[in-house]
Amino acid sequence: MKPLILVTNDDGITSKGIKVLIEEMSELGEVFVVAPDSPNSGMGHAITVASTIHIKKSPIFGSIESYECSGTPADCVKLAKHEFLKDRKIDLLVSGINHGANSSISVIYSGTMSAAIEGAIEGIPSIGFSLDDFDYNADFGHIRKYVREIAAHVLKNGLPADTALNVNFPKASAGPIKGVKVGRQTRGYWHEEFDSRVDPSGRPYFWMGGHYVNSEPKAEDTDVWALENNYVSVFPCHFDLTHYKALAEIKGLEDII
Amino acid sequence: MKPLILVTNDDGITSKGIKVLIEEMSELGEVFVVAPDSPNSGMGHAITVASTIHIKKSPIFGSIESYECSGTPADCVKLAKHEFLKDRKIDLLVSGINHGANSSISVIYSGTMSAAIEGAIEGIPSIGFSLDDFDYNADFGHIRKYVREIAAHVLKNGLPADTALNVNFPKASAGPIKGVKVGRQTRGYWHEEFDSRVDPSGRPYFWMGGHYVNSEPKAEDTDVWALENNYVSVFPCHFDLTHYKALAEIKGLEDII
Numbered sequence: 177m178k179p180l181i182l183v184t185n186d187d188g189i190t191s192k193g194i195k196v197l198i199e200e201m202s203e204l205g206e207v208f209v210v211a212p213d214s215p216n217s218g219m220g221h222a223i224t225v226a227s228t229i230h231i232k233k234s235p236i237f238g239s240i241e242s243y244e245c246s247g248t249p250a251d252c253v254k255l256a257k258h259e260f261l262k263d264r265k266i267d268l269l270v271s272g273i274n275h276g277a278n279s280s281i282s283v284i285y286s287g288t289m290s291a292a293i294e295g296a297i298e299g300i301p302s303i304g305f306s307l308d309d310f311d312y313n314a315d316f317g318h319i320r321k322y323v324r325e326i327a328a329h330v331l332k333n334g335l336p337a338d339t340a341l342n343v344n345f346p347k348a349s350a351g352p353i354k355g356v357k358v359g360r361q362t363r364g365y366w367h368e369e370f371d372s373r374v375d376p377s378g379r380p381y382f383w384m385g386g387h388y389v390n391s392e393p394k395a396e397d398t399d400v401w402a403l404e405n406n407y408v409s410v411f412p413c414h415f416d417l418t419h420y421k422a423l424a425e426i427k428g429l430e431d432i433i
Numbered sequence: 434m435k436p437l438i439l440v441t442n443d444d445g446i447t448s449k450g451i452k453v454l455i456e457e458m459s460e461l462g463e464v465f466v467v468a469p470d471s472p473n474s475g476m477g478h479a480i481t482v483a484s485t486i487h488i489k490k491s492p493i494f495g496s497i498e499s500y501e502c503s504g505t506p507a508d509c510v511k512l513a514k515h516e517f518l519k520d521r522k523i524d525l526l527v528s529g530i531n532h533g534a535n536s537s538i539s540v541i542y543s544g545t546m547s548a549a550i551e552g553a554i555e556g557i558p559s560i561g562f563s564l565d566d567f568d569y570n571a572d573f574g575h576i577r578k579y580v581r582e583i584a585a586h587v588l589k590n591g592l593p594a595d596t597a598l599n600v601n602f603p604k605a606s607a608g609p610i611k612g613v614k615v616g617r618q619t620r621g622y623w624h625e626e627f628d629s630r631v632d633p634s635g636r637p638y639f640w641m642g643g644h645y646v647n648s649e650p651k652a653e654d655t656d657v658w659a660l661e662n663n664y665v666s667v668f669p670c671h672f673d674l675t676h677y678k679a680l681a682e683i684k685g686l687e688d689i690i
Contacts, residue, residue, distance in 0.1 A: 215483060218479060218480045218482035218483070219479045220477040220478030220479040220480065221477030221479075221542055222475060222476045222477040222479040223475045223477065223641065224641060225475035225542075225641060226472060226475070228630075228632075228638045229627075229639045229640075230636060230637070230638045230639075231637055231639065232637075250542075254627075255627060257625075258627060258643070259627045259639070281554060281672070283674055284478045284550070284672055285478055285480050285482075285507075293541070297538060297622050298622065321690065322690060325689050325690050326689065335679075335683070336676070336678075336679035336682045339683075341683070355687065355690075356686055356687045356688075356689070356690065357687065358683055358684050358686055358687055360675040360677070360680070361675045363673075365555070367515070368511045368514075368515040368516075369515065370515060370516045373485075375487075380487070380488055381485045381487045381488070382485065382486045382487075382512065383485060384480065384481060384482060384511065386515070410683065410686050410687075411675055412675065412676040412679035412683055413674045413675070413676060414674060415541055415674075416618060417540055417599075417618055417670045417671060417672075418617040418618045418668055418670070418671070419669040419670060420617070422592075422593035423615065423617070425593045425669075426615055426667065426669055427615050429586060429615055430614065430667075431613075432586050433578065433582050
């Protein structure tokens with residue numbers, strides 16, 4: 177029996193990236209799609225707890241069973257796992273291919289990776305794929321074989337417990353890919369610069385902007401270094417937010433009252 | 434000079450929890466408020482990247498400078514840090530007090546904790562406070578002294594690098610608090626049960642529901658155990674999502690193509 181592969185993303189069901197991902201996954205198994213009906217970039221690990229989630233069957237991918245969902249990427253995974261596929265085993269979850277990299281601190285804001293992490297929480301081998309190119313018509317040709325081979329490897333070998341893979345690809349115009357680097361998330365942050373404006377009714381509003389600051393630009397074991405040097409970056413992503421190394425230092429809080 | 438304390442939350446600026454938090458923080462320093470103008474529960478670490486963020490000065494807390502924001506909790510922190518307070522040092526960020534616990538896996542979906550984690554990313558000593566009581570009129574009386582003392586302790590001593598504190602309190606009706614426990618995030622997950630309905634136009638929709646499953650109910654060093662046994666739970670929360678222990682196991686991915 178063919179493996180069952182759940183596909184989702186955060187750019188929405190009409191994006192080019194999810195189309196490419198579905199084409200590649202169709203080579204490996206039975207594909208089932210539940211994806212947002214509109215862009216959900218920057219959605220982080222949001223879920224829809226206080227309002228309704230609408231779902232509509234979509235003809236967009238022909239014979240592949242596909243649903244568009246008014247909710248977030250994490251909602252899509254929860255709905256697929258606990259409603260549409262609740263009586264079946266999902267062998268692999270893939271999210272993306274995102275238009276734009278999800279490296280360093282950006283992972284925490286990423287809808288693409290929230291879907292993969294949600295899959296890992298549910299015990300499904302899960303991968304988030306992102307291309308370092310925001311263009312609507314981005315060229316995905318150079319990464320197709322990597323997407324297929326990495327997914328096939330995970331289908332065959334599984335992943336360590338409590339792990340979602342975060343896979344980022346250099347853009348096509350950066351030249352030939354040099355290989356795959358397994359590394360870690362880069363330390364860094366966004367220095368925001370808000371563009372302050374006034375709407376036609378005289379009310380102030382803002383656009384969020386800014387630039388990324390890499391706190392360790394020379395660290396060759398990081399995801400940003402790999403991308404900047406034309407490697408495919410892979411890092412294992414977990415969801416235990418306990419900062420174990422800090423436990424001893426804050427133990428004194430037990431005695432303050 | 435009084436320390437500068439930034440207050441935000443995810444239940445929105447009109448909730449009881451943020452009012453209590455502002456009252457307690459006013460005892461410790463100069464309070465500045467930027468909070469969502471509507472409930473943002475379950476918002477995770479979402480940010481507003483593709484649309485506008487509206488801000489309005491709010492008279493709700495009298496002489497305390499307060500703004501209501503159309504964005505997410507993480508947006509509120511970014512706006513405060515990089516726009517309103519960009520020329521000042523924020524000595525402490527507090528988020529909450531949330532109506533409802535943010536323990537175990539729920540931390541990843543939490544707007545309250547996303548604000549505290551965003552503060553930690555920005556290098557601000559940051560705390561998220563939550564009460565294990567969803568009631569709109571929840572009783573916060575029994576936790577006021579803990580909120581004040583924990584915040585005062587962090588103002589005086591700081592926090593370990595890259596750490597946001599996650600503080601959860603038992604509900605008032607559970608009886609006297611036994612003390613503070615510093616521990617770790619409990620392993621667990623939500624088993625979702627979707628309530629499927631049809632709207633007046635014949636279109637299907639869902640409400641997300643479900644129940645929490647604790648994978649280690651007897652582990653006395655966890656946040657859920659502490660809460661269930663009437664302790665204040667404190668755990669140090671980080672934002673490095675690299676699963677270091679899994680690195681060696683996936684190293685083989687470097688050789689698949």
